[in-house]
Amino acid sequence: MIKQSISVTLAVLLVGCGGSNDDVNINDTPQKQVNLTTNKTIPDNQSAPIYSVALIGNSHAAGLAPYLKKTLQHYATEKSVNVETLGFGFTDDLYKNGTVRAKLNDGQWSHLIIQGQKYSQSGAVLYSTKETQQWIALAKELDITPILFPEHPQKGRSEEAAYVMGIHRQIASLQAACVAPVGGAWNAAMEQMQNVSFHTSDGNHAAPSGLLLSSLVFSEIITGEKVDTGPISIIPDTALSAQQQGVLSQIASQVLVEQPACE
Secondary structure, eight states: OOOOOOOOOOGGGBOSSSOSGGGSOOOSSOOOOOOTTOOOOOOOOTTOSEEEEEEEESHHHHHHHHHHHHHHHHHOTTSEEEEEEEEESOHHHHHTOHHHHHHHHHSOOSEEEEOOOOOBSSSOOOOOOHHHHHHHHHHHHTTOEEEEOOOOOOTTOTTHHHHHHHHHHHHHHHSOOEEOOHHHHHHHHHHHOTTSOOBOTTSSSBOHHHHHHHHHHHHHHHHOSOOOOSSOOSOTTSSOOHHHHHHHHHHHHHHHHHSOSOO
16 A cells, blocks of 8 residues: 655655756745545546647656657647646656646646656655645646556566556556556566667666657557557657567557556
8 A cells, every 4th residue: 555655865765867856946836735535537538639748757757758749640640749748856846836737727738647756666665645646636627637657667677567557556546547557568578579778778767669668658548549550660760660669569559458547
């Protein structure tokens, strides 16, 4: 069970990058407290005339944005697509930022991708998920589809996929949201395509192949349409061939069959 955490100072336990308090401009405006006792259903915006996707989170979310836009444009050629990162940091810090919340309120967004929930790499510390739940509830109040983004596992730590997914599934059980099975897709791809590098040299961030894979998962969730369409060429500047990119699309669709996002 994910419980409200006690205060901790062991910042080294945090997983994720670019999300320290120093990176976020916290406004003096008080937080908008959303009523978490109200658990609205997830708005379905798959048929929205425009896919306008907002992201919040640390550098994992920021890196995803341009690839997600390309992928959505590839699969939804008849629609206008906008993908924008609203804020940079952890979900609890970002919820204190009135400017970031205003961007969500003021925009005509169809979807909100939420990344940056704090968690302990060792599993010894349980961090509060209240602000992540508040982001979900706020999105639903605005008729925006909330999608939780459990980040991919670090290189050589495949077990992180299930651990981080479990945290986000628990959040969604408390405040209904879609949960993208990013970690499961990464583990499947790394097992099937061992000659492809999905991480950058730091073993944490996503290389272009990893960003494409994550984008394919999110694209199928957003559009509701299978991305498994055979060979594709979404990122021609990568070392991945059209056939290899097609394999990634097959993996994304299969994992979403095994782990549906919006139950």
